[in-house]
Amino acid sequence: MAREQSWTFLFRQLYERATSTFVSGGPGVGKTSFLRGFVCFLRSRLPAAGAVVVVAPTGSAAKTAKGVTYHSFFGFPKQYKMQVADPVQEAARMLALDRWRPIARRLGKVEVLLLDEVSMVPADNLDVMYELLSQSRGRQAPPFVVYTLGDFLQLSPPFGKLAFTAVCWRSLFGAAFVELTHVHRQGQPDFVAAIRDARFGRCTTAVQKLMDERAVSDEAYVDLECEVLHLMPRHEDVDAHNSSCLSRLCPGTRPADFIAVDGVKVDSNRQNVSHEVDLKSVSAHSRDAALMDCVAPRCVQHCHRARVMLITNHFLSLGLFHGSIGRIVDYDGDEGAPVLRFEDHGVVPGTRVGSLGVRDAGADWIEVLCPAIEFEARIFSRPGVLAVRQQVPFVLGWAITVHRSQSLTLSEAVLDLSEAFGAGMVLAAISRVPDKRRMHVRSFSGSRLLADRAAMQLYHESPRL
Numbered sequence: 001m002a003r004e005q006s007w008t009f010l011f012r013q014l015y016e017r018a019t020s021t022f023v024s025g026g027p028g029v030g031k032t033s034f035l036r037g038f039v040c041f042l043r044s045r046l047p048a049a050g051a052v053v054v055v056a057p058t059g060s061a062a063k064t065a066k067g068v069t070y071h072s073f074f075g076f077p078k079q080y081k082m083q084v085a086d087p088v089q090e091a092a093r094m095l096a097l098d099r100w101r102p103i104a105r106r107l108g109k110v111e112v113l114l115l116d117e118v119s120m121v122p123a124d125n126l127d128v129m130y131e132l133l134s135q136s137r138g139r140q141a142p143p144f145v146v147y148t149l150g151d152f153l154q155l156s157p158p159f160g161k162l163a164f165t166a167v168c169w170r171s172l173f174g175a176a177f178v179e180l181t182h183v184h185r186q187g188q189p190d191f192v193a194a195i196r197d198a199r200f201g202r203c204t205t206a207v208q209k210l211m212d213e214r215a216v217s218d219e220a221y222v223d224l225e226c227e228v229l230h231l232m233p234r235h236e237d238v239d240a241h242n243s244s245c246l247s248r249l250c251p252g253t254r255p256a257d258f259i260a261v262d263g264v265k266v267d268s269n270r271q272n273v274s275h276e277v278d279l280k281s282v283s284a285h286s287r288d289a290a291l292m293d294c295v296a297p298r299c300v301q302h303c304h305r306a307r308v309m310l311i312t313n314h315f316l317s318l319g320l321f322h323g324s325i326g327r328i329v330d331y332d333g334d335e336g337a338p339v340l341r342f343e344d345h346g347v348v349p350g351t352r353v354g355s356l357g358v359r360d361a362g363a364d365w366i367e368v369l370c371p372a373i374e375f376e377a378r379i380f381s382r383p384g385v386l387a388v389r390q391q392v393p394f395v396l397g398w399a400i401t402v403h404r405s406q407s408l409t410l411s412e413a414v415l416d417l418s419e420a421f422g423a424g425m426v427l428a429a430i431s432r433v434p435d436k437r438r439m440h441v442r443s444f445s446g447s448r449l450l451a452d453r454a455a456m457q458l459y460h461e462s463p464r465l
Contacts, residue, residue, distance in 0.1 A: 007034060010178075011041040020146040020172040021465070022118070022164075025180035026199045027431030031149050034180060035065055035116055038147070042112050050109035056116040057157070059313040059321030060408055065116040069313060074129055075103040079293075079377060082124050087167060091131030099268070107136035110144050118150035119424075120406060122160025123169075130168040146172055152455035153199050154424040155406050164458055176463040191436045198427045201451030210430075214441045216414070224440055229325070230399035230414045231429045233421055241416075242396035243301065250303035255331070258300040258372070260391040262291060264379070267386045277384050290377040290387035295322075300392055304328055308340060309397030309404075314373055318356060318366065319348040323404050325397045329367060332359070337371035338392060370394060402429045411438060418443035423452040 014021060025031055035054070042052045054067025055074075062069045071080065075094070084090040094100050110133060115121065133144055152162055163169065183192045194210040197203075216224065226245040232238050246254075264282045295311045302308070310324045320342060330339040343365050351361055357369040375389045402425050405413075410432045420426050426449045433439040 007037055008041070011038050014038070014147075014178075015042065015045060018145060019174075021148075022173045022177035023147060023149045023180070024151055024177055024459075026151060026183070027154065027195055027427065028183045028434075029180040030182070031151075031180060032064055032116070035114060035149055039066070039114060046111050048109070048111075050106060051111040052114070053110050053112070054114045054116065057120045058117070058323070058406070059316060060323040060404075061117040061120075061406070062316075063319065063321050064408070065114075067114070067116065068316075070115065070121070070125070070129060072313070074107070074132055075100055076125070077376075077378070080125070082128060087124070087127035087131045088135075090128050091135050094128075094132065095135055104132075104136040107133050108138060108141050111142050113144060113146045115146065115148045116150065117406065118148040118163050119152045119154050120150070120157050121163045122157045123163050123166035124160055126163045126166040127168050130166075130172065148173070151199075152458060153427065153451055155403055155428050156423060156452065158403065162452070162455065165454075176465045178465050188436055195427070195431050198430060198449055199451065200456060201423070201449055203446035203449045207449065208446060210436065211441050211444045214436060214439050215444075216440045216442055221414075221440075221442065224414055226398055228412050228414050228440065229397075229410060230416055230442075231402050231405050231432065232399050232416045233402050233419050233425055235401060237416065237419065238399045238401055239396075241399040245398040246301055246303065246306060246396055249306060254301065254303045255336070258302065258392045260296060260298045260389045261372075262287060262298075263388050263390075265386050265388050267378070267384050279385065282379065282382055282385055286379050286382060287387045290379045291375075291389050294375050294377055294387075294389050296375045296389050296391040296393070297395065298389075298391075300395060302328060302338065302392075302396070304331075307397045308394040309400060310340075310394050312373065312375075312393040314393055315356070315368060317348065318351060318358065318368065319346060320366075320368065323400070323408070326368075326394075330359075332369055335371065337369055338394075339367055340370050340394065341365060341367045405429065405432050408432060409434065412440075413438070414440045414442050415444070416442040417448060418445050420445070420448035420450075423450045423455070425450070427451075 039052060039054055046052050054065050055070035056062040056065050056067055057070060059069060082090050084093055095104055156162060193206045197207050226248055230241055264279050264287055266277045306328050308326055308328060310320060310322055313322050324342055326340040326342040328338050329341040332339050339359055345364060345366050347361050347366055351358055353360060359369050360367040370393055372390045373393050377387045379385045379387050406428055413433050415429050417426055417429055
């Protein structure tokens with residue numbers, strides 16, 4: 001059924017089983033196609049508004065799955081971390097806040113939640129989501145079912161433990177899961193074999209042969225350096241490559257860099273609303289410490305025609321997400337706010353010029369005005385206060401981290417993987433491109449091909465449904 005992508009019988013079995021289920025499989029086996037088909041099937045059976053919901057951990061994954069981020073659906077603030085160790089108490093704390101009243105009503109309507117890319121969801125967050133769903137239901141509310149999809153042998157969450165270690169995992173999903181095995185994304189047998197071996201951290205002859213075959217000489221690399229998207233493990237290498245390409249594009253005088261404006265403000269979601277907050281007493285050190293890991297840098301270099309990547313889901317209603325790649329095509333008005341053009345973009349129905357920053361749009365492209373926006377970070381030493389950075393919502397985009405590429409299918413990519421450092425990182429990189437002829441290997445070390453031991457044990461020992 002998976003090979004033919006004829007899954008109606010399986011959809012019916014899962015629906016009639018009415019039990020939360022984990023659906024897994026390696027890269028390119030059709031998990032997203034399965035998800036989309038299953039959602040259509042479920043909504044034909046459960047047509048009530050809000051009954052079937054699709055969420056994912058990142059904006060790019062949410063767009064691929066045709067859903068929303070779980071942060072926005074569950075009301076998690078940016079950079080959310082549990083404030084109470086017990087997920088039951090943490091969910092109760094959140095639901096007691098005024099802000100969660102409409103969110104609780106939304107959660108109470110959910111009959112089926114589908115969570116994509118579960119490997120990138122921290123176990124703590126999954127436990128809190130489960131408790132929020134459970135505690136938001138009235139006595140007459142129907143029971144809910146959760147379907148998670150993903151591959152724990154791919155990239156792990158940036159912090160926290162893998163989701164299958166969550167307190168709720170065993171009670172929700174049991175020990176068995178559904179596994180899809182037929183690869184659809186890559187059609188070349190040697191490519192498929194190499195990806196299969198890499199998934200379990202094995203640098204076999206098939207893997208090494210593929211990487212040697214696709215290795216790029218210095219001469220050939222000249223034509224790829226600033227024309228093809230690079231995947232790199234480390235942020236510092238991404239920054240260095242982006243700066244190099246910018247210098248080649250604009251070797252003379254560039255426009256002045258966009259410099260962030262940092263400050264503090266009162267958290268509108270604070271628990272004690274009646275308590276007065278003295279912002280003047282917040283030190284610059286506390287503010288800067290909170291913004292240390294802010295996704296928006298202090299300084300953003302740029303120039304006309306520079307390739308850039310969005311670092312926000314601020315434009316998600318336009319179909320643009322954290323990770324969307326575009327180019328600067330203009331600077332608008334006295335403030336010189338940059339205008340970004342995104343090619344090969346499916347314009348969302350109802351998009352109107354002049355609304356939500358849209359300056360122009362065509363059948364498969366859109367131009368959006370992108371002035372500075374606010375990026376927030378909680379100051380843990382000062383409850384009720386947020387550090388705020390005002391900065392343009394993009395960075396240079398000739399290269400991105402491998403983590404950023406998770407869930408994406410790329411038409412072409414240069415892989416620079418000699419500094420890969422995490423389980424599943426090499427696997428995620430080499431499986432992004434459907435055709436090996438469009439994959440160019442700049443560097444690779446077999447010793448950097450790693451797989452998470454606990455995840456391997458899960459796949460070796462768990463029965464399949």
